[in-house]
Amino acid sequence: MQRRRLFAGARVRDLRRRLALPQAAMAARLGVSVSYLSQIENEERPLTPPVLIALTREFPDHWRDVDSDDDTTELVRAIDAATDSSIAADPLDPAAVQRGVEKHPALARRMVALHDAWRRSQAQLRVLDDKIESGAGSGGAxxxxxxxxxxxxxxxxxxxxxxxxxxxxxxxxxxxxxxxxxxxxxxxxxxxxxxxxxxxxxxxxxxxxxxxxxxxxxxxxxxxxxxxxxxxxxxxxxxxxxxxxxxxxxxxxxxxxxxxxxxxxxxxxMPYTRYRDAALDLRHDIDRLRQRFGASFEQACHRLSTLQRPGAQGIPFFFCRVDMAGNITKRHSATPLEFARFGGACPLWLVHEAVAIPDRILTQLAEMPDGARYVMMAKGLVKPSASFDRPPRRYAVALGCEEVHAPGFVYADTLRPGGVATPIGTSCRICPRRDCDQRAFPPAAGELRIDPDERAPVPYRF
Known part of the structure; x- marks a missing residue:
């Protein structure tokens, strides 16, 4: 059956502008040229299946039900499973996955189901790690x-x-x-x-x-x-x-x-529309935002992590607050980033350094074990007490987004796009990295290998 031609350039352009993405960044994320994207936005070209798949995969919260007459959702899920970089196997080519879905739909559905089950097991592992770290027993949260x-x-x-x-x-x-x-x-x-x-x-x-x-x-x-x-x-x-x-x-x-x-x-x-528009205009400069809206640095950061109104989303940010002991006392994320919910967060994460250096903004390009890269900033803050006998509260806040949004995040200007990133993880207990000198203890599922004749920063392999 002949596939109908789908023109949705205005919607693509609106999405790009809402996310403060230049055409070059959007084109790179979709795997097309800038001129091709420009033609799509000007309604000169329809959305081809590969572009539609890329839109659905890259922007799942913004791009739904655009073409309910085909099997795009199933195909996107299959491509997601076949190209997941956190699985230790060579990823499949999306075109090959598309052919597989068309010729062997039952096998493709089985692959997607297995991938979903694997993701659930990883989520359960993170919950177990949280329970161990927090000391929670069987009484529930x-x-x-x-x-x-x-x-x-x-x-x-x-x-x-x-x-x-x-x-x-x-x-x-x-x-x-x-x-x-x-x-x-x-x-x-x-x-x-x-x-x-x-x-x-x-x-x-x-x-x-x-x-x-x-x-x-x-x-x-x-x-x-x-x-x-x-x-x-x-x-x-x-x-x-x-x-x-x-x-x-x-x-x-x-x-x-x-x-x-x-x-x-x-x-x-910080009313939604005015704050979101100002944030995009100021490229999420926290000091300028807090001055304009009379908010604190922490309040301005926190509000950015809430700007996910359907049809008017801001850049997806994660936000967290960490105290002097490394406890995460606030956490909100509109990104795929997973971080420890209690103590034990990765020591390579710049937020720990920021706690000890108040009133200085630090920036970092970080990469998670699954290959996702984030640009982030952190700042140490001190809230004074009312008297000498009550110590001030010291903590740090961190704010970040995926690297693709770097052009709209002023703090990424200090980082080199595509440069070497700091390899961080969620927590040592579930981090699969084998070459981390900062590892505090081995992963829960790791089989230890100890060589008494070899000396390294970490006294075991797994």
Missing amino acids: LPWEEVRDWFQAEGNYIDPIDRAAEALAESFDHPRALEERLRGRHGIAIEEARDDDTRLSRFDADHRRLILGSVIPPESRAFLLAHRLALLEFRDEIRAVSADSGLASPAARELLSLGLANYAAGALL
């Missing part, structure tokens, strides 16, 4: 782990709350609008805490008073105001999302409600 995993499963974007916050934020026309709405609409007085009160904020519901810490910086003050307003304005939305979350324990649902209020506060201070 702790409430805060449930909430963190729920946000991850949602892609760290909560549509009804984000849209409600954006609509309210667009009605604010001056810097003190948060305070005025709390006072005028909800009858809440804003007061300053005593010097000896070390709490960030306290809400006195009986007397309708919000008491804010006396030493918090302006961006933290704004966030606390936005958080209290979100709890009041978006009560119904938060309640509905929490009720539909499927979280098992009441404690987890309560923590989720607080997390959703925090999410809404960030969306109030």
Whole structure:
């Protein structure tokens, strides 16, 4: 049967612009020339099966159901299985896979099923690694782990709350609008805490008073105001999302409600459309973004990891926060990157160095064991305490994206595109790298080989 000609140049062009990809970067990712891509975008050429496959494979969250009359999805899954670089075998040529799918569909489906099962086993291995690292027993995940995993499963974007916050934020026309709405609409007085009160904020519901810490910086003050307003304005939305979350324990649902209020506060201070457009315009320069929106460095980074609204996605970023002991206390990812959920993150990851060097931005080009490459930045931060007898909080935040998005990420300008990357992993327990001098312990499934006559940085092979 004759395949119909599919023209979708406007959609391709819109996708490229949303992701801040130059034509050269998009063409390279699709495996076509710049002139060929330009002809597609100008509706001069239809989408051929190879280009459609590349679009579906490279942008699965952005490019779905574009051609429901053929078997593109099955073919993409087969190519994904046959070319997975994390499997120790030579990848198959996509054209050969396409011929195999056409001539031996049952064999292709079996290959895809085996690949899916292998991926699930790797995911289970990561869960086991997390349980070992966190010391969790058979009692199931702790409430805060449930909430963190729920946000991850949602892609760290909560549509009804984000849209409600954006609509309210667009009605604010001056810097003190948060305070005025709390006072005028909800009858809440804003007061300053005593010097000896070390709490960030306290809400006195009986007397309708919000008491804010006396030493918090302006961006933290704004966030606390936005958080209290979100709890009041978006009560119904938060309640509905929490009720539909499927979280098992009441404690987890309560923590989720607080997390959703925090999410809404960030969306109030950094409304989706304005923030996404500014981020693309400024090439995700965090210092310029935080100055424009009155946010902290961490808040500005965190918000970038949430910009995944269907049809208006930003660059897919991962974001995390790491403390002085290497514990990952926040993690959100819109990328395929997997990193340790607790301690034990790869020591070659620059975020560990950043913790010890506050207020300096470090950059890194890193490569995972599966061949995926990421450009990333990290910065050490210090939050001062209210008194000498309380040590300040020290930690680092990291933000990164896949290397293909480097042209839209200002911090990648310090790195050489396609250059030598630092080989990092998730954690030593599940990292397959055999030649890492920083390995802390062997992989769980590795068979140790020890040679007493050979001395190396790591005293074993596997």
